[in-house]
Amino acid sequence: MGKIHILHENSEWTEPLIEALEKRRLPYQDWFLDEGIVDLKTEPPDGIFYNRMSASSHTRGHRYSPELTAAILRWLWRSNRIVLNGFRALDLEISKVVQYTALEEVGIPVPRTIAAAGQKGILEAWDRIGGSVITKHNRAGKGLGVRLFHDRNALQEYVVGNDFELSVDGITLVQEYIQAPEPYIIRVELIGREFLYAVRVDTSEGFELCPADACELEISTCSFENENVLGQSEKFEILSNFNPPFVSDLQKVMENNDIHVAGFEYILDKKGNPYYYDINTNTNYNAAAEKRAGISAMDRLAEYLGTVAEEC
Ligand SMILES: Nc1ncnc2c1ncn2[C@@H]1O[C@H](COP(=O)(O)OP(=O)(O)O)[C@@H](O)[C@H]1O
Ligand SMILES: [Mg+2]
Structure with a gap:
């Protein structure tokens, strides 16, 4: 082997x-x-x-x-x-624009998104989308640059102010804000291009949603309320007997783009329509949620890697 x-x-x-x-x-x-x-x-x-x-x-x-x-x-x-x-x-x-084009290529709905290089472009993008928008870094992860704006003035103030932080690749995305009826998103985990499970992530505390235990530690150390470890962990809940939308299309995205292991995130709008907005090819799993559900994605991943290594 x-x-x-x-x-x-x-x-x-x-x-x-x-x-x-x-x-x-x-x-x-x-x-x-x-x-x-x-x-x-x-x-x-x-x-x-x-x-x-x-x-x-x-x-x-x-x-x-x-x-x-x-x-x-x-x-x-x-x-x-x-x-x-x-x-x-x-x-x-390393590029959400590349993610969105890959999702759209197979017909998966994505929130309306405009890529802007330069601060002026960010406001131009708002003029086209209007209403509530999310800004985010094109090269992101960890919720980098994710902010919500309900009007043009607030966005302008941010863009010209000291808090503005440019994506490491210089591209800011301006995206239609999907207002979920309940504060959660769903992350769909596929290993070896097979669906393993979906995990519901509570978004009431903010946009940084890395499921790794190491990230949770970071969050709990800076949390004002000093919540206990269990409180933090229940932010993630693995859903049993749940079939996420567009799984066969996600598999197509994986085939088209040389992806074998990934976590895909989607959010529901007020009418219950799903929008996919993030692909994580470096996916982490939440150990506490997995323990409660009696499943280990890392073990499944190790098994998959072992099978591929055996064949080579
Ligand atoms: N268009 C959107 N509408 C509503 N919430 C969003 C939208 N885009 C991102 N979010 C929220 O921000 C979080 C981080 O955004 P995401 O695109 O996943 O960036 P990252 O790659 O940094 O994880 C999401 O998990 C979600 O909670
Ligand atoms: Mg994400």
Whole structure:
């Protein structure tokens, strides 16, 4: 069996996967990507490669990890290595515009979105959409730059003020605000392009919805109310016997874009229509919610990686 190489830039998020691989006694190689070289004249190591690069890597001091990963993924591709979440998956991870075009390509509804380079463009975008809008970074994750504005003046004040923060790729998205009748979104987890489960995430506390335990810790340390760990964890609830909309189309998006493992997020509008607005190819799972539901996505992922490695 070939080794399973894990490409990533966040050891905290990778730990649960490594534990699951060790439990199954699967051979793996932790490949932390911050700085390094890619010698195009050489051959990559044997084995399979699983890319978990994160769009928010620059917030952890790893500004160029996605660019380095892009180079490595091309090198692996050239050498015919099996890569799970290949270079096209990375293209999606680091650009919501690429995500939205991939969703629309197969007919999945996406909130109306305008990409703006430059502050003036953000207001021009509002003029086209009007009403309540969400701004967000094109290269995001962790809810970067996600803000809600109900009118043009409030948006203008933000755009010219000190709080304005530009996406690391310079592109701000202005998006139609989908007002959900109840404060939650649903995240749909697929592993090996198969639906595993849907998790409901309570959004009443804000927009940063990373399910990793490491992120929850961050939230609880800065929480004013000092909620207990259980209170924080119940923010995530795995839904049983639930069939999310558009699953077969999500699978098409995965096939079209070299994605094997991903979490897709959608929100319902007042009429109950679903809109997908985020694809996470570096997906994390909430351990407390999984414990309550008696399921482990990391174990399923380890099993899947083991099967692929066995075949190679
Ligand atoms: N168009 C929208 N309408 C309403 N809420 C939204 C919209 N877009 C994002 N949100 C909220 O903001 C959160 C973060 O946005 P998202 O696009 O998932 O960014 P990130 O990639 O940083 O997670 C979402 O989970 C959701 O709660
Ligand atoms: Mg999200």
